[in-house]
Amino acid sequence: MGTDARLAAVELCDVKFGWRNSSAPLLSIPEMRFEQGEKVFLAGPSGYGKSTLLGLMSGVLLPQEGTIRVLGKGWGEMSASQRDRYRADHLGVIFQMFNLVPYLSALENVLLPLKFSKLRAARLLDPEEQARELLGRLGIGSDLLGRPAGELSVGEQQRTAAVRALLGQPEVLIADEPTSALDADNRDAFLELLIAEVELSGATLIFVSHDGSLASRFDRVVQLADFRTVAR
Amino acid sequence: MISLALKSLWFRRGSLAVTVVSIAFSVALLLGIERVRTQAKENFAGMVSGTDLIVSARGNPVQILLASIMHIGYPASGLTQETVQTVCSNRNVAWCIPIAMGDTHRGYRVVGTDLVMFDKFRYARNVGLSFREGRRFTEVSSAVVGSQVAESLGYRVGSKIVVTHGAGGESLIEHAAEPFTVSGVLAPTGTPVDRAIYVSMEGYEAMHEGFGGHANIDPLVDPDHAEEKSVSAVLVGLKSRAAVLGVQRSFNEYRPEALTAVMPGDTLLDLWQLTGIAETALVWISGVVVLIGLVGITANLLASVNERRREMAVLRAIGAGLPQVTGLILGEAILLTTVGVVVGLVLFQVAMFGLAPMLRARYGFEIAAGGVLPGEWVRLGWILLAGGLVGAFPAYRTYKRSLSDGISIRV
Numbered sequence: 347m348g349t350d351a352r353l354a355a356v357e358l359c360d361v362k363f364g365w366r367n368s369s370a371p372l373l374s375i376p377e378m379r380f381e382q383g384e385k386v387f388l389a390g391p392s393g394y395g396k397s398t399l400l401g402l403m404s405g406v407l408l409p410q411e412g413t414i415r416v417l418g419k420g421w422g423e424m425s426a427s428q429r430d431r432y433r434a435d436h437l438g439v440i441f442q443m444f445n446l447v448p449y450l451s452a453l454e455n456v457l458l459p460l461k462f463s464k465l466r467a468a469r470l471l472d473p474e475e476q477a478r479e480l481l482g483r484l485g486i487g488s489d490l491l492g493r494p495a496g497e498l499s500v501g502e503q504q505r506t507a508a509v510r511a512l513l514g515q516p517e518v519l520i521a522d523e524p525t526s527a528l529d530a531d532n533r534d535a536f537l538e539l540l541i542a543e544v545e546l547s548g549a550t551l552i553f554v555s556h557d558g559s560l561a562s563r564f565d566r567v568v569q570l571a572d573f574r575t576v577a578r
Numbered sequence: 579m580i581s582l583a584l585k586s587l588w589f590r591r592g593s594l595a596v597t598v599v600s601i602a603f604s605v606a607l608l609l610g611i612e613r614v615r616t617q618a619k620e621n622f623a624g625m626v627s628g629t630d631l632i633v634s635a636r637g638n639p640v641q642i643l644l645a646s647i648m649h650i651g652y653p654a655s656g657l658t659q660e661t662v663q664t665v666c667s668n669r670n671v672a673w674c675i676p677i678a679m680g681d682t683h684r685g686y687r688v689v690g691t692d693l694v695m696f697d698k699f700r701y702a703r704n705v706g707l708s709f710r711e712g713r714r715f716t717e718v719s720s721a722v723v724g725s726q727v728a729e730s731l732g733y734r735v736g737s738k739i740v741v742t743h744g745a746g747g748e749s750l751i752e753h754a755a756e757p758f759t760v761s762g763v764l765a766p767t768g769t770p771v772d773r774a775i776y777v778s779m780e781g782y783e784a785m786h787e788g789f790g791g792h793a794n795i796d797p798l799v800d801p802d803h804a805e806e807k808s809v810s811a812v813l814v815g816l817k818s819r820a821a822v823l824g825v826q827r828s829f830n831e832y833r834p835e836a837l838t839a840v841m842p843g844d845t846l847l848d849l850w851q852l853t854g855i856a857e858t859a860l861v862w863i864s865g866v867v868v869l870i871g872l873v874g875i876t877a878n879l880l881a882s883v884n885e886r887r888r889e890m891a892v893l894r895a896i897g898a899g900l901p902q903v904t905g906l907i908l909g910e911a912i913l914l915t916t917v918g919v920v921v922g923l924v925l926f927q928v929a930m931f932g933l934a935p936m937l938r939a940r941y942g943f944e945i946a947a948g949g950v951l952p953g954e955w956v957r958l959g960w961i962l963l964a965g966g967l968v969g970a971f972p973a974y975r976t977y978k979r980s981l982s983d984g985i986s987i988r989v
């Protein structure tokens with residue numbers, strides 16, 4: 347892989363991770379690679395470690411063995427505070443629900459990562475204006491911006507979370523079942539918008555879901571079941 | 579990060595306010611109890627600051643001190659004129675104030691004494707008596723009243739006083755024949771002096787002449803000594819304090835009459851030992867009250883840590899570090915304690931300013947209302963430290979949880 351001219355967005359090598367050191371590792375991944383600009387659907391049954399894998403890729407969890415690199419830099423090489431800054435600079439994260447800090451307004455939520463990442467803030471000429479524009483494109487009108495995020499509908503919250511993850515163009519977007527709290531119409535609309543924005547910004551999208559019907563929208567599907575160590 | 583913390587606090591202001599109020603009340607209570615306790619001691623010590631020895635008929639030193647200085651109870655019996663002469667003429671004695679007591683006037687004690695009282699009596703930090711109005715008694719039938727007596731009974735120079743025999747209420751015989759005329763009103767002292775009426779020894783005895791007896795001696799049993807034994811105690815100031823032990827011994831060994839010479843400072847210490855248990859209980863109670871306040875903060879923080887678990891995961895995911903997330907909780911504990919302490923301090927000051935006049939009027943108890951005494955700063959420091967420590971627990975929990983939750987959100 348070292349011969350490849352382009353750096354991988356995320357790259358895992360001989361990774362082993364278990365929640366408790368005594369039991370057999372939950373994940374054992376000899377090799378996994380996500381190219382820049384790629385949109386990947388990460389599938390796997392419940393409890394197979396999808397969320398755990400995202401935690402590893404975002405450097406919040408560290409594997410017992412192996413290395414995980416984001417844009418060429420391994421999490422293990424960094425100190426804890428360096429990891430925090432690196433994550434703020436290069437990763438956007440969307441969860442299944444409760445993405446927003448409830449006492450902040452939608453706009454404040456969207457602007458929050460810029461407080462932790464100077465790099466992302468520097469990419470924006472006028473962060474507030476660009477946040478409003480992006481929010482507008484995802485259907486969060488200016489009438490909703492000032493309200494506490496806790497008062498927004500679930501669909502609005504998810505779209506706001508997407509804007510927060512996209513703002514300042516982080517290279518990698520990690521989404522952990524962002525559509526599972528939405529109804530079918532909302533889900534399709536959300537996915538549509540998310541993919542459009544990701545394509546516009548050129549980010550890598552790693553999208554976790556157990557809803558296989560969404561897979562066709564992505565460049566590639568990775569089955570986590572293939573990496574699962576079957577041991578009890 | 580700080581504005582985030584403030585917004586979060588504002589979001590939960592309701593329950594936080596309750597926590598702050600509980601801390602504030604416990605701080606105010608702690609300070610109040612401490613203030614009253616220490617000031618009470620200072621007050622009592624101040625009442626006897628100038629007196630080196632109190633000589634009285636043989637008895638319990640604490641009882642003698644209470645009777646002669648604090649006007650609580652009466653000495654067991656009087657002293658003969660001869661004994662008073664001997665005590666006052668001891669070569670080490672600089673001044674002596676004989677006092678006679680046993681009568682009251684509308685609840686206030688009537689004390690027979692000598693003019694020396696107005697020159698030599700010292701209270702607090704070496705302060706002598708001064709007059710607010712009028713002057714010392716010059717005639718047998720004049721009286722000097724303490725400031726509180728004058729205030730509550732409306733006495734001024736020229737008012738007439740009719741004295742009741744005995745310490746009690748209305749049923750006792752009134753010495754209607756011998757009314758006194760107020761010649762002067764003393765300035766407030768914050769000691770029992772404020773609640774006494776002073777008459778000359780001659781006036782005191784004259785008051786009893788028609789009646790023919792002393793408060794403590796049944797005239798039928800002991801008619802001969804009735805006149806002589808009107809002096810209840812003698813307050814003594816020495817030329818040199820160094821001589822006090824020797825003088826005390828010589829008085830205690832006085833043959834013609836059994837005497838007890840009391841060193842007021844030492845006897846006060848004995849008295850503190852008596853009240854020590856109650857005092858210790860008070861200190862414990864106030865300590866426990868603060869503890870309850872701190873437990874309240876912990877409970878509140880732990881609850882909010884649970885509530886905010888998702889919020890923490892979100893903050894972690896967008897780049898907040900473990901130190902920041904942990905610091906958020908710790909900072910909150912410290913802030914809550916600090917605000918609680920400050921509010922408590924204000925509450926305490928307000929309460930003191932409100933209570934001080936009442937304590938003075940009702941118990942003659944002088945209390946320094948304003949400011950914070952050095953010992954109190956130390957206590958506040960401990961409370962703040964405890965607040966920080968108490969915050970460490972929920973903060974640690976947040977830390978552990980953020981570590982294991984990572985960025986995944988637990989519903």
Ligand SMILES: Nc1ncnc2c1ncn2[C@@H]1O[C@H](COP(=O)(O)OP(=O)(O)OP(=O)(O)O)[C@@H](O)[C@H]1O
Nearest residue numbers: 365372391392393394395396397398399556982983
């Ligand atoms: N914080 C944790 N501590 C201990 N074990 C954990 C923790 N988080 C997850 N696990 C365990 O790891 C396994 C994988 O969990 P994970 O959440 O990664 O699964 P998942 O594939 O995301 O499932 P789902 O589709 O239901 O979200 C589970 O068996 C779970 O019990």
Ligand SMILES: [Mg+2]
Nearest residue numbers: 396397398522
């Ligand atoms: Mg999951």
